[in-house]
Amino acid sequence: MAIGTVKWFNSKKRYGFIVPDEGGKDxxxxxxxxxxxxxxxxxxxxxxxxxxxxEPxxxxxxxxxPADDVEESAEAADPEEAEATDPEEAEAADQESAKD
Structure with a gap:
């Protein structure tokens, strides 16, 4: 499965292009x-x-x-990693470190 970014999409013409993260052609x-x-x-x-x-x-x-599905799956697989990136917890950890 590839991951990429929508370059453009024309809903009237019903098509568009995606730029793959790994490079190569759109x-x-x-x-x-x-x-x-x-x-x-x-x-x-x-x-x-x-x-x-x-295709020919x-x-x-x-x-x-949506690519967000991949990020959510990664967080679910490693809850400690997801918690470590929580902004409130990171701020609390920074404040705790400052006290030391």
Whole structure:
């Protein structure tokens, strides 16, 4: 599964492109793939997970999901890491360190 950022998406034309994080060519995405993935739309700058198909006309994105799903899964897998990045706890730890 690849991760990338929506470069642009034209809802009237029903297609756009995603820039993969790993580099390489931009990946075409059609509204059909978005709808089949259960998403309503894509917006410029949105982070997404997707599978890349090598079609005769070029690379195409399918099986899309918001990239936040990956970050939430990582936090759920390591709750201590998620707690360590909590701003309130980080501030409390900083204040405690300052007392020492």
């Amino acid at each position: 990946v075409f995405v059609h509204m059909t793939a978005i709808e089949q993935s259960g998403m309503a739309q894509l917006v410029e700058g949105q982070r997404v997970n997707f599978k890349i198909l090598n 006309r070029g690379l195409q994105a399918v099986d899309l999901s």
